[in-house]
Amino acid sequence: MKISYLPDRNRFRIIIPARWSQTHKRVQLFFKTKQEAENKVREIRNEGLKSAEKLSDDALAFLQFAKSEYGDLKMAFESLRQHSRMVAKIKNPGATLLEASKAYLDHHEVEKSHPVTIRKYRSTLKRFSADLDGHVLPMVEVTKDQIMNVYLKRFGPGVTRMTQWSNLRAFFNWAVENQYLAANPIGDTKPMDKWESNKGILGAEDFRRILFACAEKFPRLLPFFVLGGLAGIRRGEMISSEPADRDPRIEWTDIDFKLNKIRIRQEVAKKTNAADRRRSIPLEPAAREWLQLIVKPEGPIMAISQSQLQRDKAELLDSLGLTVPENALRNSYASYGCAFRSIGDVARAMGDLEVTIKRYYVDLVDDPDLGRAWFAIFPTQTRKIVPMVA
Numbered sequence: 001m002k003i004s005y006l007p008d009r010n011r012f013r014i015i016i017p018a019r020w021s022q023t024h025k026r027v028q029l030f031f032k033t034k035q036e037a038e039n040k041v042r043e044i045r046n047e048g049l050k051s052a053e054k055l056s057d058d059a060l061a062f063l064q065f066a067k068s069e070y071g072d073l074k075m076a077f078e079s080l081r082q083h084s085r086m087v088a089k090i091k092n093p094g095a096t097l098l099e100a101s102k103a104y105l106d107h108h109e110v111e112k113s114h115p116v117t118i119r120k121y122r123s124t125l126k127r128f129s130a131d132l133d134g135h136v137l138p139m140v141e142v143t144k145d146q147i148m149n150v151y152l153k154r155f156g157p158g159v160t161r162m163t164q165w166s167n168l169r170a171f172f173n174w175a176v177e178n179q180y181l182a183a184n185p186i187g188d189t190k191p192m193d194k195w196e197s198n199k200g201i202l203g204a205e206d207f208r209r210i211l212f213a214c215a216e217k218f219p220r221l222l223p224f225f226v227l228g229g230l231a232g233i234r235r236g237e238m239i240s241s242e243p244a245d246r247d248p249r250i251e252w253t254d255i256d257f258k259l260n261k262i263r264i265r266q267e268v269a270k271k272t273n274a275a276d277r278r279r280s281i282p283l284e285p286a287a288r289e290w291l292q293l294i295v296k297p298e299g300p301i302m303a304i305s306q307s308q309l310q311r312d313k314a315e316l317l318d319s320l321g322l323t324v325p326e327n328a329l330r331n332s333y334a335s336y337g338c339a340f341r342s343i344g345d346v347a348r349a350m351g352d353l354e355v356t357i358k359r360y361y362v363d364l365v366d367d368p369d370l371g372r373a374w375f376a377i378f379p380t381q382t383r384k385i386v387p388m389v390a
Contacts (some may be wrong), residue, residue: 003037006030012037016044018074091179097134097142100180101125104171107178114271115242124167127151139175144185159326165191199360200325201332202229204370208377209320211290215379218316219294223301224309227262228329230287230375232337232350235327237268239302239309252296257288269351281349286378293379332374334361339371 004013012034016027031037095103104125108118128134131151132142147168155161165186172184202210207229214222227233233250240247248267255262260283269277302309317324325331330350337346338361346361347354365371 003034003041005034014041093138093140095139095180097132097137097139098129100139100175101129101134101171103178103180104174107174115247116236116240120163121167121171124164125171128164128168139180140182142181142185144189147186148189162191199331199335199364200328201335201364202324202328204336204374204377206320206322207332207374210316210322210324211377211379213316213320215290215293217319218312220302220304221309221312221316222290222294224313225329226287226290227301229332230284230290231262231281232330232333232346233262233264233281234270234330234351236270237264239304239306249300249302251298251300253298255283255291255295255301257283257292257295260285260288264351277351279348279351284375286375289379331361331364335364336371336374338362339365340368341371 002014005011006013009030011030011032014029014031014037016029018026021027029037029040031040105118105122108121128147128151131154132146151168152161152165155164169184169186172181172186175181176184176187207225210225211222214225224238227238227250228235237250240249248265250262250264250268254265254268262281262283264277264279264281266276266278269279271277304312313324334346334350334357337349338357343354343357343362347357350357
């Protein structure tokens with residue numbers, strides 16, 4: 001409280017802040033002399049000190065904390081009032097992280113979300129809840145620091161951490177919409193990494209070694225590499241850990257050896273907003289010969305689980321001393337194809353837009369002979385083919 005002199009009124013004025021006023025509103029008082037104003041200021045301050053003496057130790061500790069945390073009691077009061085408003089919007093403030101996670105997964109079951117979608121959210125929330133003791137931690141106490149610095153930093157930089165961040169962001173958005181939270185703790189937070197497209201491809205000689213090793217020792221992996229590398233089919237269109245009635249995948253009857261075509265059915269194709277996701281892929285002569293080594297009259301082409309595929313792939317690649325980049329088969333199909341074919345033909349076969357093919361695959365391989373060599377690896381071939389030149 002400061003004393004100021006007003007010449008036009010020949011008065012001394014003091015302004016009492018709301019926190020010192022008995023009405024909790026800002027008040028102005030006027031006095032004829034400065035001495036009277038000073039006496040009033042002293043009186044008000046003494047009253048404030050007497051009131052403070054009546055406060056409990058807990059109340060005094062709270063005021064001290066609020067002042068040190070916010071620097072100003074008025075700001076602390078506004079923050080507390082805003083927090084009260086937010087909590088009032090929550091229909092279940094006592095729900096734990098684990099309970100909210102279960103409700104979120106139940107929501108996806110009711111909405112009949114794709115099994116792969118449910119599986120990815122379940123995996124993220126299971127680990128996140130375990131890290132934060134989610135069976136006892138209330139949802140309203142989950143903090144941005146816990147998400148960014150406790151959970152996400154357990155993953156190295158890259159796509160995996162980006163995926164975890166995206167999954168948690170979707171979960172917390174749902175929690176806000178369904179009144180488990182008043183605000184998304186990472187709603188205004190940028191991811192720790194950037195989405196980076198993986199453009200890694202295989203050399204043609206390495207691909208030849210893989211195909212021959214599959215034919216000799218890992219026949220159940222052969223269609224995975226043939227359909228990925230010589231037809232550009234997505235992994236998710238080939239294999240699933242779910243039963244066929246819940247998550248259909250490409251079957252032997254989808255390959256027409258007479259017309260030399262591979263048909264990707266609507267229910268097998270990647271889920272997008274397109275009304276018609278079906279596509280037809282030309283069956284390469286080399287792919288035809290490789291597949292005829294193991295062809296069956298019906299049933300799924302890949303009859304093993306995701307986990308078994310991973311184990312067999314690791315054993316195969318270790319035996320060859322090779323490292324295959326993520327999504328390298330589909331990348332290679334597109335890159336080598338674009339070296340000697342039109343972008344439109346490659347895009348139609350892959351079920352992608354031409355602009356996507358141009359953005360990610362054109363010019364990765366610029367020698368047409370290298371492109372043709374990739375699609376000329378036959379099971380009867382014995383000589384080594386031209387290796388890829390970056």
